[in-house]
Amino acid sequence: MSDQAAIYLGQGGAHAPPAAGAEPLVQRTPNAVLHTPARHRQLPRWLLGLLLPAALLAAAELAVRSGTLAPNLLPPPSAILETIAELALRGLATHVAASTLRVAVGFTAGALAAILLGAATALHRPAHAIFDPSVQALRAIPSLAWVPLLLLWLGIDEAPKLVLIAIGAFFPVYMGVSAGIRGVDRKLVEVARLYRLTAAQQARQVLLPGALPSILTGLRNGLGMAWMFMVAAELIAASKGLGYLLSDGRETSRADIVLATILLLAVLGKASDSLMLRLEQRLLAWRDSFESPDHA
Amino acid sequence: MLDIRIDSKSYGDQKVLGPLHLQLKQGEVVSLLGASGSGKSTLLSIVAGLDRDWRGSLQLDGAPLQGVHPAISLVFQEPRLFPWLTVAENLRFGLPSADDCGCEVDLLLEETGLHGLGQRLPKQLSGGQAQRAAIARGLMRRPRVLLLDEPFSAVDAFTRMKLQDLLLRIAAHHQLTILQVTHDIDEALYLSDRILVLPAGGGPLSGEFSVPAARPRSRSDAGLLPLKHQILDLLHLAEQTA
Numbered sequence: 001m002s003d004q005a006a007i008y009l010g011q012g013g014a015h016a017p018p019a020a021g022a023e024p025l026v027q028r029t030p031n032a033v034l035h036t037p038a039r040h041r042q043l044p045r046w047l048l049g050l051l052l053p054a055a056l057l058a059a060a061e062l063a064v065r066s067g068t069l070a071p072n073l074l075p076p077p078s079a080i081l082e083t084i085a086e087l088a089l090r091g092l093a094t095h096v097a098a099s100t101l102r103v104a105v106g107f108t109a110g111a112l113a114a115i116l117l118g119a120a121t122a123l124h125r126p127a128h129a130i131f132d133p134s135v136q137a138l139r140a141i142p143s144l145a146w147v148p149l150l151l152l153w154l155g156i157d158e159a160p161k162l163v164l165i166a167i168g169a170f171f172p173v174y175m176g177v178s179a180g181i182r183g184v185d186r187k188l189v190e191v192a193r194l195y196r197l198t199a200a201q202q203a204r205q206v207l208l209p210g211a212l213p214s215i216l217t218g219l220r221n222g223l224g225m226a227w228m229f230m231v232a233a234e235l236i237a238a239s240k241g242l243g244y245l246l247s248d249g250r251e252t253s254r255a256d257i258v259l260a261t262i263l264l265l266a267v268l269g270k271a272s273d274s275l276m277l278r279l280e281q282r283l284l285a286w287r288d289s290f291e292s293p294d295h296a
Numbered sequence: 297m298l299d300i301r302i303d304s305k306s307y308g309d310q311k312v313l314g315p316l317h318l319q320l321k322q323g324e325v326v327s328l329l330g331a332s333g334s335g336k337s338t339l340l341s342i343v344a345g346l347d348r349d350w351r352g353s354l355q356l357d358g359a360p361l362q363g364v365h366p367a368i369s370l371v372f373q374e375p376r377l378f379p380w381l382t383v384a385e386n387l388r389f390g391l392p393s394a395d396d397c398g399c400e401v402d403l404l405l406e407e408t409g410l411h412g413l414g415q416r417l418p419k420q421l422s423g424g425q426a427q428r429a430a431i432a433r434g435l436m437r438r439p440r441v442l443l444l445d446e447p448f449s450a451v452d453a454f455t456r457m458k459l460q461d462l463l464l465r466i467a468a469h470h471q472l473t474i475l476q477v478t479h480d481i482d483e484a485l486y487l488s489d490r491i492l493v494l495p496a497g498g499g500p501l502s503g504e505f506s507v508p509a510a511r512p513r514s515r516s517d518a519g520l521l522p523l524k525h526q527i528l529d530l531l532h533l534a535e536q537t538a
Binding site: 187188190191192193194195196197205206209210212285286287288 | 344345346364366369370372374376378379380381389390417418419
């Protein structure tokens with residue numbers, strides 16, 4: 001035998017001397033590692049996340065092509081992709097930009113108001129007693145109930161859409177900020193008192209970072225609500241935007257346009273949520289929280 | 297040096313402390329023992345300035361103390377490090393930026409055996425390291441009195457012994473006066489110059505003992521056994537009358 005070692009499997013285990021005439025099952029060079037730990041061959045997470053939608057799209061394609069489903073009710077995914085390509089040539093970007101801008105402006109306004117009011121009610125008991133019951137009552141109002149009032153007050157231009165989106169974003173962010181600040185560990189606040197921090201320093205150096213996990217969860221939920229309220233706003237009165245495309249698709253009985261728009265909304269919503277998630281991971285790297293190894 | 301006079305401290309109708317008069321000398325290590333509910337931690341909160349709802353007076357070198365004072369530092373039972381700050385940032389917490397040269401941080405990290413761990417987050421520390429960081433933070437403003445509220449109760453026996461030795465080294469080096477709460481009589485005997493036993497439900501001290509042993513002490517000093525039994529008997533009695 002050459003300078004190569006060999007692993008023999010059989011009676012006596014891997015290190016037993018070979019029986020006469022036995023063939024080595026695995027040849028190894030001197031540099032080879034014998035006992036490598038078993039490693040899971042896993043697909044990248046983003047690819048795993050695509051498996052379910054891809055399977056559903058493939059099933060839909062098959063169902064339509066085999067005649068199980070009527071194409072006028074559920075166009076095949078290939079046709080939806082063609083529609084998206086066709087829409088792209090007819091100003092789809094303008095619609096996407098209009099909706100995204102509305103979400104950005106409405107979400108920013110709603111989130112800022114929520115952060116200010118949430119912080120005020122969490123930091124001052126009188127403010128909590130005055131504002132919180134009303135905020136909780138307003139939170140229970142369904143989004144569509146605001147629409148007639150906003151149309152009456154603000155007309156059918158941009159303002160009512162932005163206000164509706166801001167309302168949608170406001171409540172989750174308010175809840176996140178208020179609950180987050182009120183939930184900061186009292187013991188850490190005691191340390192801040194021991195170091196004679198002023199109220200403003202305590203808020204900036206202890207309460208804000210301590211409440212950050214809850215605030216970011218509120219912002220993430222608020223952003224999701226902003227996309228939903230944007231569609232509600234644009235469905236009612238808009239000349240551009242993804243809500244308008246949905247409305248247009250329904251009026252012209254173009255299920256492919258409706259589905260293409262829904263697909264775009266899903267992609268945009270997921271993209272913005274991923275950005276928020278990345279921000280959350282970056283800002284909360286200090287957290288000593290449960291993270292399953294399979295989830296990392 | 298530190299004069300603590302508590303006329304009364306109550307939670308609602310329940311009296312917790314007082315009347316009580318304690319005096320601590322410069323560089324003295326004093327342990328507070330007592331049954332649960334005897335107000336040991338409350339006493340530390342009062343001296344630290346965190347509890348303002350009591351009657352009596354505090355004086356440091358004859359000058360009255362009001363509220364939190366930089367000459368008095370408190371280390372809690374749990375490290376209470378800010379989880380979003382690194383160890384070094386935790387040490388600098390609350391300091392005016394003018395005092396922030398970093399040299400004091402490095403010195404204290406070195407002194408507390410945390411050299412090279414300044415940039416770690418609290419979640420990356422062991423229990424013993426976190427408590428060392430808490431002690432180092434407590435020393436950052438160069439206090440003259442260090443209050444310790446059962447600081448070693450949450451760590452294993454071996455780490456506890458190392459931290460006790462660290463505390464003695466630091467106390468000697470910084471000429472610190474130490475007032476600590478503990479449930480561990482052996483720890484009190486090993487660390488203290490004096491041991492005070494608080495009664496449950498207020499009133500004067502149940503007992504006050506000087507520890508008649510030179511330093512460095514042995515952890516198995518048979519000469520301290522009679523004192524240990526005497527304190528144990530007193531604690532049993534306090535527990536029964538509580």
